[in-house]
Amino acid sequence: MGLFDFLFGKGSAQSKDKSKTGKQPTSTMSSSAAVTTSPMAKMNPKKLNVAKRFELSGRTGQGSMSKVYRAYDRELGRHVCLKILDKEKTKRFEARFVGLKKPSEGEICMSLRHDNIVRSYEFGYTTEGEPYLIMEWVEGLGLNYLIETRSPQLTGHRINYLGQLCDAVQYLHDNKWLHRDLCPRNVMINQEGVLKLIDFGLTLPYTPPFCAAGNRTGTPDILAPEIIRRKATDHRVDLFALGITAYEVFTGQLPWERSVSSEETFHRRLNTPPKTAKELNPDIDDELSEILYRAIANDPADRFPSAKAFKEALLQLEKQDY
Numbered sequence: 193m194g195l196f197d198f199l200f201g202k203g204s205a206q207s208k209d210k211s212k213t214g215k216q217p218t219s220t221m222s223s224s225a226a227v228t229t230s231p232m233a234k235m236n237p238k239k240l241n242v243a244k245r246f247e248l249s250g251r252t253g254q255g256s257m258s259k260v261y262r263a264y265d266r267e268l269g270r271h272v273c274l275k276i277l278d279k280e281k282t283k284r285f286e287a288r289f290v291g292l293k294k295p296s297e298g299e300i301c302m303s304l305r306h307d308n309i310v311r312s313y314e315f316g317y318t319t320e321g322e323p324y325l326i327m328e329w330v331e332g333l334g335l336n337y338l339i340e341t342r343s344p345q346l347t348g349h350r351i352n353y354l355g356q357l358c359d360a361v362q363y364l365h366d367n368k369w370l371h372r373d374l375c376p377r378n379v380m381i382n383q384e385g386v387l388k389l390i391d392f393g394l395t396l397p398y399t400p401p402f403c404a405a406g407n408r409t410g411t412p413d414i415l416a417p418e419i420i421r422r423k424a425t426d427h428r429v430d431l432f433a434l435g436i437t438a439y440e441v442f443t444g445q446l447p448w449e450r451s452v453s454s455e456e457t458f459h460r461r462l463n464t465p466p467k468t469a470k471e472l473n474p475d476i477d478d479e480l481s482e483i484l485y486r487a488i489a490n491d492p493a494d495r496f497p498s499a500k501a502f503k504e505a506l507l508q509l510e511k512q513d514y
């Protein structure tokens with residue numbers, strides 16, 4: 193099942209079970225909505241005529257929610273990344289949060305300023321009514337590609353890359369956002385070895401209404417047990433996803449085998465212990481294997497409390513040259 197089917201298939205609606213909102217998460221979550229406290233970037237009021245403004249030099253990605261192009265921007269005078277969101281899918285996703293004043297992907301992206309987060313320049317609507325986003329063009333490769341091809345580019349740099357990813361995630365949490373889709377596919381490494389987190393299509397304000405029970409939106413591989421169980425969430429859902437991503441970086445595999453059915457995948461995750469990283473890759477020593485195991489603990493209280501703490505644990509390992 194693809195991400196889109198999962199997103200909009202039955203059982204993934206926001207807060208179906210409103211009576212069981214559960215205890216609200218603590219820690220870094222603020223009590224007031226980020227959307228109302230921080231000024232959001234303004235969208236371009238003019239409709240974008242794609243053909244007039246851009247020379248499209250190739251389609252880079254077919255995301256589940258968008259088309260992504262490398263393009264020459266005649267207005268900015270440089271190559272950029274143009275992401276054009278699917279009108280209907282975006283509308284259906286945003287409809288889940290009606291009344292909660294959820295900022296759009298464009299607004300969220302424009303508010304983020306971090307070396308390990310892709311830089312956004314502009315957002316708005318095309319003349320066709322599709323939401324668009326103009327970003328820096330990241331010259332590099334997806335972390336998923338590096339993992340799948342067992343790229344030598346990873347050798348000796350795994351802790352460094354994950355540390356950079358932790359910095360991006362810590363920044364998001366400090367600024368009251370939940371990424372909600374941390375996976376190798378949404379991470380790129382540029383030619384200078386700088387990691388860039390991309391794709392804020394599922395990002396939510398880290399505030400009580402968006403953490404209420406019931407929102408199972410996301411990529412099945414990385415959904416935390418509390419999301420699967422439709423419990424209230426907090427920043428530790430991102431820490432779980434970060435842990436799964438780290439498993440993939442160090443072992444090339446998932447801690448629980450993927451099944452063709454999401455429900456079977458979820459049943460496995462809730463009812464069977466994960467493989468240790470050492471079982472998946474004998475080159476991994478006990479210390480690292482234990483850190484990775486803790487990162488994906490079933491109970492959020494047993495995980496690392498923050499992305500910063502996870503990074504520190506990795507940096508304290510005796511062996512650093514993974």
Ligand SMILES: Nc1ncnc2c1ncn2[C@@H]1O[C@H](COP(=O)(O)OP(=O)(O)OP(=O)(O)O)[C@@H](O)[C@H]1O
Pocket residue numbers: 195252253254255256257258259260273275310327328329330331334377378390391392393
């Ligand atoms: N700024 C960028 N520079 C270069 N390539 C990019 C950039 N942003 C996205 N891409 C490429 O386009 C692909 C799809 O982008 P993105 O993940 O933002 O779209 P999406 O529709 O939300 O994807 P999905 O839902 O499948 O994760 C990425 O995996 C990456 O290969």
Ligand SMILES: [Mg+2]
Pocket residue numbers: 255377378391
């Ligand atoms: Mg993506």
